[in-house]
Amino acid sequence: MQVPGYLEKQEALKAKGIDEVLVFCVNDGAVMDAWAKDQKIEGSMIKFLADPKADLTKALGMELTDPGPVGKLGHSRCKRHAVYLDDGVAKVVHVSEAPGDPAGDENPSLSCADEMLKAITELKSEL
16 A cells, blocks of 8 residues: 555655645545545645545546456546646656556555655756
């Protein structure tokens, strides 16, 4: 699961200038509140947001449409991804999907904290 990794890496994220980590899912607010409580994010830099109609998911082009996961999970699901925004501009976009693993379940690493920290470090070193 990705959220514990982001919780564990809060200080490293802050050191890179990250103000907050937003986690959104195609769920309602009650589900997201329950998940936030389960993940113990209260007081952390992580905030959970609901995208019940998949409006944000679709606007970002992150709707999961592969028939395998959609057949199991239902329509309007979000791809497993992470985006680093700098002043509202996407600087790093990682999507954890691969042939045969469209939901990124087998290898979610691209959207996990370590890979995002690595990508942000590389980006900042290029500047």
